[in-house]
Amino acid sequence: MKYSVSCKLGYDIEEETVCFFNLQPSQFDRQVLLDEHLELEGGREIDRYTMGESGNRFFKVVAPPGKLLVQYRAEVDLDPLIGDPAGIGQVAPLDLPLDVLPHLNPSRFCQSDRLRAFAFRQFGEFPPGHQRVTAVCNWIHDNTDYIPGSSHGTTSAMDTIIDHAGVCRDFAHLGITLCRAMDIPARYVSAYAYRLDPPDFHAVFEAFLGGRWYLFDATRKAALDGLVRIGMGRDAAEVSFSSFFGKATAGEMEVSITSPGGGALGDLTTQAVSLSER
Amino acid sequence: MKYSVSCKLGYDIEEETVCFFNLQPSQFDRQVLLDEHLELEGGREIDRYTMGESGNRFFKVVAPPGKLLVQYRAEVDLDPLIGDPAGIGQVAPLDLPLDVLPHLNPSRFCQSDRLRAFAFRQFGEFPPGHQRVTAVCNWIHDNTDYIPGSSHGTTSAMDTIIDHAGVCRDFAHLGITLCRAMDIPARYVSAYAYRLDPPDFHAVFEAFLGGRWYLFDATRKAALDGLVRIGMGRDAAEVSFSSFFGKATAGEMEVSITSPGGGALGDLTTQAVSLSER
Amino acid sequence: MKYSVSCKLGYDIEEETVCFFNLQPSQFDRQVLLDEHLELEGGREIDRYTMGESGNRFFKVVAPPGKLLVQYRAEVDLDPLIGDPAGIGQVAPLDLPLDVLPHLNPSRFCQSDRLRAFAFRQFGEFPPGHQRVTAVCNWIHDNTDYIPGSSHGTTSAMDTIIDHAGVCRDFAHLGITLCRAMDIPARYVSAYAYRLDPPDFHAVFEAFLGGRWYLFDATRKAALDGLVRIGMGRDAAEVSFSSFFGKATAGEMEVSITSPGGGALGDLTTQAVSLSER
Amino acid sequence: MKYSVSCKLGYDIEEETVCFFNLQPSQFDRQVLLDEHLELEGGREIDRYTMGESGNRFFKVVAPPGKLLVQYRAEVDLDPLIGDPAGIGQVAPLDLPLDVLPHLNPSRFCQSDRLRAFAFRQFGEFPPGHQRVTAVCNWIHDNTDYIPGSSHGTTSAMDTIIDHAGVCRDFAHLGITLCRAMDIPARYVSAYAYRLDPPDFHAVFEAFLGGRWYLFDATRKAALDGLVRIGMGRDAAEVSFSSFFGKATAGEMEVSITSPGGGALGDLTTQAVSLSER
Incomplete structure (x- = not known):
């Protein structure tokens, strides 16, 4: 597409x-x-x-x-890969590729080391793999209000659990944190997101499952198969659209994504979507 | 008794x-x-x-x-007052007695100002009054592991939400915090607790409902009608068994409570218990 | 006056x-x-x-x-009492009046239990009493930028140490916290402040020394002998100009204090000022 | 050597x-x-x-x-490179090599995004470069007690500022954080440390200055030119001696480093030491 x-x-x-x-x-x-x-x-x-x-x-x-x-x-x-969630399991630590291992570590906005008990208590009953990460996303969606302006640059996953509110960045951080807390590698992804309304840059996350990185968006605001990936990294501390050394104030901002052929259908809640193996 | x-x-x-x-x-x-x-x-x-x-x-x-x-x-x-939870409503802010008002404020271990969204999201559906506070206690009980040694002197309600673990002090702090976040006055109570096993000092909380202070114990470890109140205050920062100015190390400690006539039955999960009006 | x-x-x-x-x-x-x-x-x-x-x-x-x-x-x-700082010592815990004791406890915005090592390391060399509290205020003044809008309603003394910025409320909280951490009772005071520029409500703190409550203002923005006390309490959680149960948005606000006879001279950095014994 | x-x-x-x-x-x-x-x-x-x-x-x-x-x-x-601190300046952001840039970002234990005001206020007067980082180390050394057991696995640089106590890991995290807050790339280093007493694994940090990574140890416990580097990374979340997936309890532990030829003199407080260019 x-x-x-x-x-x-x-x-x-x-x-x-x-x-x-x-x-x-x-x-x-x-x-x-x-x-x-x-x-x-x-x-x-x-x-x-x-x-x-x-x-x-x-x-x-x-x-x-x-x-x-x-x-x-x-x-x-x-050309996203579309798969059946039921068949996508969790990779045992022994079998994780080297370059995936760092994505098990806690990071600035994702204090997964603090949330092991929380995560296993809340999601331990779900089958390991894609379904467990979907359960994480459902819980975040149901327990967090999407409120523009409700968080700021230093807001972390622990704050979001307390505040029950955030924006796409916070939803992604919380998803990453809960995955890592259960030994599922996860990383932050910035993207142009088809059908995101209003149009803006978007943030989602990827979890390493069944040998590939699968996309997840706990905000449910964009079509998973219509995400054009810009950056990826441990969390927003590593992935930002712009960094300044000097003095700059942001002014106008326009973001757009269109698809001449029609684009992603976006109704993929029952399917697994992956862009990249590594 | x-x-x-x-x-x-x-x-x-x-x-x-x-x-x-x-x-x-x-x-x-x-x-x-x-x-x-x-x-x-x-x-x-x-x-x-x-x-x-x-x-x-x-x-x-x-x-x-x-x-x-x-x-x-x-x-x-x-001589605890035993009542029917269904009949015990929430007191409107306008009608709260003066001496009760300070128990609406956040305190050292009970950051209720941070948890309004959390509390209303989680418990806003329950009828205001005794039943809503019982819903708070049930949630704490179901989402927190009682693990001796899992918390320490500086642990607050926000930590307990993250850690999903604590001791009686932490269960009480979390209950107080969630009540205050919903404009229900709540205070910390230390007690000798009948049937607590192993015997120890206990911590519970009281919420001001229907014109009186009602007892709640989210740990479900003691009989609500067998609590001999020692101290009460905003939270554990105000209520401690001992404070030292100098150098002292705690050694042996024995706590006991018995009832010659048999004591509280303790099976009062369907009833409301109050010791004090003020 | x-x-x-x-x-x-x-x-x-x-x-x-x-x-x-x-x-x-x-x-x-x-x-x-x-x-x-x-x-x-x-x-x-x-x-x-x-x-x-x-x-x-x-x-x-x-x-x-x-x-x-x-x-x-x-x-x-x-009619403030003006005294010589050198003669105003610290009251031993044994001799503290009962009603003063609660002001040794940590509170919502003043986590003095976390800052004992910090406080004694930084101020332990100063003579106990009024001079030590003045050293605390000097340190706060020298290490904290007064920046309107730099803090918000949930900012605590621990945040202010990290941020090195705040408003009068934060300066007062930090002073209270460092005093309590060294076993000096301290409390929060809201006031009309003569010569405060621009005119506004002000927040300062009092420490219990030599048998009375002495006023301190780490912002150095107002005359200590020109403070008309409104409220006092453990911290801003207990002392606020207005509390609302319902839905209200603040609009215009004017605060003024004048003195027909000329008012406080305000040059009292070398003297101790107290309004109240209790 | x-x-x-x-x-x-x-x-x-x-x-x-x-x-x-x-x-x-x-x-x-x-x-x-x-x-x-x-x-x-x-x-x-x-x-x-x-x-x-x-x-x-x-x-x-x-x-x-x-x-x-x-x-x-x-x-x-x-074969460490020994240099003159006075000649080692700070690299302008424009000139930083690509692989160095990630070490400007905040990380799990190093919340440099929160400490910009703090860092520039405290160290902004020192000449940029090696001397400024040495000022950071001196300040950490003078304001932090080295107390085994005073911190734990989730302790971050912000905690260490509040606690004024920690172990080598915490000293390193605080150094890294304050450097990054002033746009100096910094990274965490684990090492065998000659003359460390008692013998143990050690943690120090490196700052990128004058085109190379220079070693710093705010604990002043080891000879900078006697550090055999094991791991390096953003912070201790990325650098650990051992990670377990399963159930393991640590038992005996012995660490040793000797030098047949005599080893580092260790009296290098007036010199700059670097092991690696990248």
Whole structure:
């Protein structure tokens, strides 16, 4: 399925600022980049690179005081693997691939070391594998209000359990945390999300099950098979659309994703969706 | 119903230490003290007093280096009011007595200001009043493991929600917190608890409902109509059996409560129990 | 010294709301109320009362949907005791009056139980008594930025140590916490503050030293001898200008304090100031 | 300088357990492994591997119920670079190598996002570079008590600031956190530490300065030029000597490091020490 994604981000730069952007979709087997275009006003691109471990793609910009405008668009062909949840089991620790192991560790916003008792008490009865992670997502969905502005940059999964409220970032962090607490590797994913309303960048998570990474969205706001992955990492501390060293204030922001051919149907609550093996 | 309560507490005193003890049952209409006896070895009693607001009874001891042994026993006649939960409603804020209002505030171990969304989401469907507080206790009981040693002196209700484990003190703090979060006044109570196994001091809580304070024990470990109240206050920060200014290490400890006439039946899960109006 | 204090508070009431206000100065020996006047628009006063333990004065209002406007003014004669800090020592725990003891306990926003090592390490070298508490205030002043909007209703002393920023409420909480951590009773005080710029309600704290409560303001924003005390309590959880049960949004707010005779000189950094013995 | 390192670790295994061990020194230019020997009793080695990003070396063991004994020893040649702190500056964000960037992010135990104001207030006056990080270490050393048992597995840098106490792990976390808060990349390092008394595994940290990773030890307990690096990562969540999936209880533990030729002098407080460029 083909998708056109784009974003337009404006900033007020107060003093010369170094900016790192991670807006470009990753490239891998089931997510093929057909075309892309980046345009900068009020800043100059210094470097463009792909991180080794994650495959996240960045560009580095130096912006002088004034307005900075970043416009990016790309055409992507997405070919998600659709499977039967019942057949997707949990991988025994002994059999986990090396590069997956770090995603068992607690991280800044995902204190899985504190939540083992909680997680096993709440979800231990569900069959291990895809169904258990779905149970985690159902519980998060039922116990957390999606309220824009209810959390901030330092909000962690432990806060979200207490607050019972958050945004997509918080839903993803809580899902990751509860998975890791039960020895299921999980990682944070930022994405262009088809049918997300209102349009915005989205955050979901992936759990490593049956030998692949499967997508989960506890907010139930987007079609799992219509997610164009941008960045992935331990949690939002590693995955952000933009980082600044200097003084910048965010201004206008537009995000869009369309599908000329119709796009994901989005009614996949009974199926498992995976984009990447690693 | 008559009860004999007693305790024996030993301490190693390293340097001259001032000790405050709150071991004596409170005195009020439905809890009448028939007789009591205090014996000290290795320390001298300086003062004995009753706090104005709470009615908690203290004695102050100065202990020189060496062994300190405190032995206390009392005979108490308990006459709890037994009522029908269905008839005990919530008191509207407008009608709350003045001295009850402070028990709506958050306190050290009961951060009710953080848990409003949590509480209303979880318990908002239950009818206001005694039944809603019982729903709180049932939830705590079902979601928290009673594990001696799983918490410590700085553990708060927010920790207990995360840890899903605690002791009687933690169960009481969580109950108080969830009540206050829903505008139900609640306070911490320490007690001699009939049938508690193994025998020990116990902690429960009271909620102000239908014009009186009703007892609740989310641990379900003791008979509600067999609780001889010692201290009450906002939370464990205000209610402790002993406080030391100096250097003391706790040693032997024995607590006992017996009833010559047979004591509380303890099978009162379908009834409401209250000791005090204020 | 005579002061005129006043405030004007406006609210949008969405549904019938019960409001408790604590805007009136307390009455005691050194703070004499000469005259006062309360006016309500859009609500009706139900009750007016003084809390037993604290002496805080409240009025209770029921407001229907619409605008609520509260206007209060009073004339107060203030006669603070001015003393020499060097002569004001710490009271030994053995000698503390009963009603002072609760102000040694940790409370919602003042987790003094966590900060004993911190406090003794930082301030243990200073002579016990007024000078040690002044050292605490100096440290807070030097290590905390006063930034309006940098904290919120759930910010505690532990947060303020981490954030190094806060408002008067946070400065007071941190002072209280560090005092209690060193066995110095301390309590929270709300006040009309002469010379505070811009005019607003203010929060400071009192420490019990040499047999009286002495005033401290780690923000150094107001004259210690020009504080007209409104409420006092364990911390801001017990002392608030207004509490609402219902739905109200704060609107306009004006606070003023003037002194016909000139008022406090405010240059009292080398002297100790006390308003109340209890 | 040549070092002999060894450790002997015993475990009681209750049920079949998968164990990951990271006990072997890393291999890189200035740390050359001359010889090593691993011996297992009560378990069988399944795999031995080196993580791509970190170069950390692991072996995976499956242990049946019973005793598991792990004995490891190695000969290492260490050639640390010794430099003049005054000449080692901070690298501008624009010039940071890609693989260094993730070490600017907050992590599980290092909430640098919360401590920017704290760090710049406390250390902003020191010249950027090695001297500023040394100021961080001096402050940690002067404000934190090294107390075995004072912290536990979930203790983070924010806790350590509050507690003013910890062990080597906590000193390292706090150092890392304060560096990252000031945009200095920093990472956690586990090591065999020459002259550490009593002998044990040690934890220190590295900061990226002047184009290399420099070693820092805020505990001042070991010779910086006598550290044989085992693992490195974001914080202790990524770097642990052993991880278990199953049921294992730690028993005996012996760690040793000797130097046939005399070893590090350890009196290097006025010099900068670096082992690795990346």
